[in-house]
Amino acid sequence: MEEFLQQLINGLSLGAIYALIALGYTMIYGVLRFINFAHGDVFMIGTYIGFFILTSSFGQALGPGFGTAVIVFLAAMLGCGLLGVTIEFLAYRPLRTRPKLTVLITAIGVSFFLEYTGQLSFVFGADPRTFPTVVEKTMVVQSGSLVIDSYQIIIFVVAIVLMLGLRMLIMKTRIGTALRASSMNLNAASLMGINTNAVISFTFFVGSALAGAGAILYAMSYPKINPLMGILPGLKAFIAAVLGGIGNISGAAVGGFIIGSAETMTAGYISPTLRDAIVFAILIFILIVKPSGLFGQGGTEKV
């Protein structure tokens, strides 16, 4: 039972990170109806932003602590947000009216561009780097074999706060209303006087900023970072978004937690080598059984 509880806690904290990344996928899909394959790589860039701040003389002067953490989080969120907006502006905006397949291929291109340019020796280099400590890790609960450390709590709290903040942003503000209108029908929204280009840029900014926050959380608990590290968390978060029903924001959060738990449970009870395969198996299963996901609405196709 303790073992199960431990795996569940590990799963929930991992899942919280997936959920943050999944929110970006699902928001962008909601507005533009396409999968931003480069999202996982924006996440990777987020970890490097944190890395460079922490290893700079400024970051070293600060040392680990609460203030440093806040600075690193804000910088990664801002950096990733701006990167997301830039990617949309340069690569996706010229293709707005083109077939979806074209945009999908471009997104794969952007993803590869970030991954392989990052591997060049004068950018990040292909070798893994060690992410410095942001805040000291302490044990919060330690009873028998059950261990909860401060990181797991930080991850969980930060993720929940950001999700609630996102919910407020989307439900209560003017731009949030515009975002919801655009994701219902982009054309109709623009006919109603909504500046849809601004909404799309905003969506990319918020979605990518959440990935940036997820990046720092991820790098805190898995401190080996490299330019290809975004692929798997990105894919898993995408699967979480599909599981929750892509385009559905609360669905993405729930999907993230489910995927995270499924992964740690598989690693703990079956075999650690199968932890990636199980996630893909979930994807294939959900797409065959209920492609609209747990909370998604199946759209009807119009001719």
Next chain:
Amino acid sequence: MSRKHRSYLYLLIGFAAIIGLSFPFEAGLNSYDMRIVINVGISMILAASLNLINGFTGQFSLGHAGFMAIGAYTASALTTMVFGTTEGTTQELLFLVVLIAGGVSAAIAGLLIGIPSLRLKGDYLAIVTLGFGEIIRVVLQNIEPLGGSLGISGIPRYTTFIWTFGILAVLIFVTENLMRSTYGRGFLATRDDEIAAESVGVNTTKYKVTAFVVGAFFAGIAGGLYGHYNSLIRPLDFGFLKSVEIVVMVILGGMGSTWGVLLAAALLTYLPEALREVELFGIKFRDFRMTIYALSLILLMIFRPQGLLGDFNAEEFIRKIRGKPKKPATTET
């Protein structure tokens, strides 16, 4: 002479040319150059077979390396564990048998992955096929009798120039004839407008699955050729990267253009070797090869989404050279 007979004639000419060419190639090239030539051939088979799925039928598949892996493992395991190393005619016959076995097992996988594709399109299908490719790789890594992550080694080197390009000729022959048949029209109709095709009674399901099965079959054979040339196969050889490489070939060449795709496959396999030692700003080409791939993908999509030869039609080109009048426009665009 009817068109059908003429296509058989072309195939025969192709075979003759390959056998004829094999002598100077085998004699004149050192083993390093020969390796590049064979790799070009294998890439061409992979790209042309993916073109059936991605290009002609419009089903975006990101798991082609998975089919290749199944073919490579089936063929290589049969050779090393069942038949053993043989020589002469027995070897050629057994090689054909294991290649076909590899192709058939990949085709069965194509059938399995084709079934979910009936319900999914675009992005979702891309992700499912990607997931499928990854699952194949993870499963292969965990099968100890097949070497786990070390793979199968010591596979006898049966793949020759004639085998590689002979199979490529068969693939082109099959593709060209298939595209002129009801199936080909069905593929194109499925790609161009699935709903319209359904509404006039085209069984798009059948065509999608057929495209997957035929494409996977040839990818499996390419895998067998690869295994019997490299004499070592590892699950990592068939990762996501390999799939993307094949996709880039298809897109660069022009989705749905067999000749364009073959050209792109040759270029993308040959150029990295040719430019291996070239330096730019003090960095070796092989280091920023993938950056260039990625950039060219993005730029192609923005400026020339039809690819290099996407709107090139070989027959029309020949007719133009010969100065014959253009035949009435066909529905194929």
